Amino acid sequence: MLSQPAHRIVFANEKGGTGKSTTAVHVAIALAYRGAKVAALDLDPRQRTLFRYLENRSETERRRDISLPGASYDVFTGESVAELDELSASLAQGCDFLIFDTPGRDDEFARHAATGADTLVTPLNDSFVDFDLIGQVDAESFKVRRLSFYAELIWEARKKRAMATIEDQRREMDWVVVRNRTHHLEARNQKRIDEALSELSKRVGFRVAKGLSERVIYRELFPSGLTLLDKGHLGELGTSHLIARQELRGLISGLNLPMPATAQDVEPA
Ligand SMILES: Nc1ncnc2c1ncn2[C@@H]1O[C@H](COP(=O)(O)OP(=O)(O)OP(=O)(O)O)[C@@H](O)[C@H]1O
């Protein structure tokens, strides 16, 4: 029997610091906790945040002599799209999900991964600076004036895929813009962003999902490679962390990913 190809989730936003790597790691580990087989590929050979996060996780497992749900991982240091395709294919073997983390800048390999995504996740902070990546907004009315080059690129990729003659290339792409690192104090700005996003989502065809709030805990977990889901290993957790974990669950369900029928929840320690 032929197994299903891995579902490709690509975290991409050409703007830096929107929380791509942090969200990618949390989604990878959340899927592993649900019993899915996950691989993760870091396409940023300079920063290597996702790769190093997962390396830190492996190191914590060794140091504490514990075993945690996780993902196989690698970082792409090659120089051609063909090399990237080769590494992606080998990493995806036997996996349900292949997660790509991409750099926060215009990059050939990030574009290649983004146009081949099954689920494209674009984390966006609540700022029109970030919004500019998808569309430009009128200075007075905040109405969307024009689409960005990036939105056009994804639009074209989807159109090409819809017309593909080979069935495997005709897969649809679900583009999800994730409101990330949100603060609770900026209601007015959030409302404007909401309105502009809603207008743009109809024009470009993406969905909007709620991501992670701005919380110190996300900055603290990197050295240990732990995530909010590794309950028994984080020490005492306050209520804000419980809410954060709910947020993460909400994000996973908002991404609407195809869970493999055989997957069974791994009980957190
Ligand atoms: N929800 C959050 N709350 C608080 N801090 C966060 C959150 N998400 C990310 N951060 C912090 O913000 C910084 C940037 O996050 P991250 O590296 O995930 O973004 P990125 O989009 O991958 O950046 P780059 O474009 O440089 O790759 C890091 O210091 C990270 O710890």
Ligand SMILES: [Mg+2]
């Ligand atoms: Mg990053």
